[in-house]
Amino acid sequence: MMTEEGKKSVYVDFDDVLCSTAQSLIDILFQQYGKKLSYENLTCFDLSKCMNITNENVEKILDIAHSDEKIIQNDPVKKASEALSMISEMGYAIDIVTGRPLFTKPASEKWLSTYCVPYDNIYFVNKYSRQGDGYEDGDTLALEDIKKMRFSFAVEDSLETAVFISNHMNIPVFLLDRPWNKNGDSDANIKRCRGWGEIMEALSTTS
Structure with missing residues (x-):
């Protein structure tokens, strides 16, 4: 446009x-790794720190979050x-x-x-x-x-x-x-x- x-x-x-989008990331975290995280505890942009997971697992979460299917669901x-x-x-x-x-x-x-x-x-x-x-x-x-x-x-x-x-x-x-x-x-x-x-x-x- x-x-x-x-x-x-x-x-x-x-x-x-x-x-x-943040709530979607939290949902993916639970679906993929069984880890629960409240929205209020997503206190920084560094997902590995907030979610207590490796950078590799962060990349996996972002790959899912950036899929067409997940984007449309937000x-x-x-x-x-x-x-x-x-x-x-x-x-x-x-x-x-x-x-x-x-x-x-x-x-x-x-x-x-x-x-x-x-x-x-x-x-x-x-x-x-x-x-x-x-x-x-x-x-x-x-x-x-x-x-x-x-x-x-x-x-x-x-x-x-x-x-x-x-x-x-x-x-x-x-x-x-x-x-x-x-x-x-x-x-x-x-x-x-x-x-x-x-x-x-x-x-x-x-x-």
């Missing part, structure tokens, strides 16, 4: 901003689709900027269509310096590449990425409150929100 010329753009992450984040519809009506182009591997694009686009999530573009960015299939393709952007893009504001669940955006792009970043982003330094550009409802409330007072 092409952005209309002159239209203001917003950055929207995919996993756990639009799509409830539930939407509450009020995300409705909020993006309102943001689109406010005149913004919606750019989904995801750290998923590029080979998930067809399933990701199918998921967006299934849940009627409006968007203008979807960019696949190696946000976390991962290696392997889907992260080093020619069409996959590096994190540095997004510094060249122009957004009015961003919505993220990764505190590390939120700080990167704030530092390099100097735009407001709405950080959806998640167990894995509670620790670490924030800054004045980053506003922590409990859900999309709070994001829309904040936008209504500033627009």
Whole structure:
């Protein structure tokens, strides 16, 4: 989808901003290894540490999570689709900027269509310096590449990425409150929100 010329753009992450991916990872952990982990105890991006499993087993979990079947099964984040519809009506182009591997694009686009999530573009960015299939393709952007893009504001669940955006792009970043982003330094550009409802409330007072 092409952005209309002159239209203001917003950055929207995919996993756990639009799509409830973390719960899927927890479910796969139990199905594959019989280990139980509560959502509240998924307190960091390092899955080997949070799940107490090897990096090899983390890769196996991610392989399953990135399969077409699992992607389509993921539930939407509450009020995300409705909020993006309102943001689109406010005149913004919606750019989904995801750290998923590029080979998930067809399933990701199918998921967006299934849940009627409006968007203008979807960019696949190696946000976390991962290696392997889907992260080093020619069409996959590096994190540095997004510094060249122009957004009015961003919505993220990764505190590390939120700080990167704030530092390099100097735009407001709405950080959806998640167990894995509670620790670490924030800054004045980053506003922590409990859900999309709070994001829309904040936008209504500033627009």
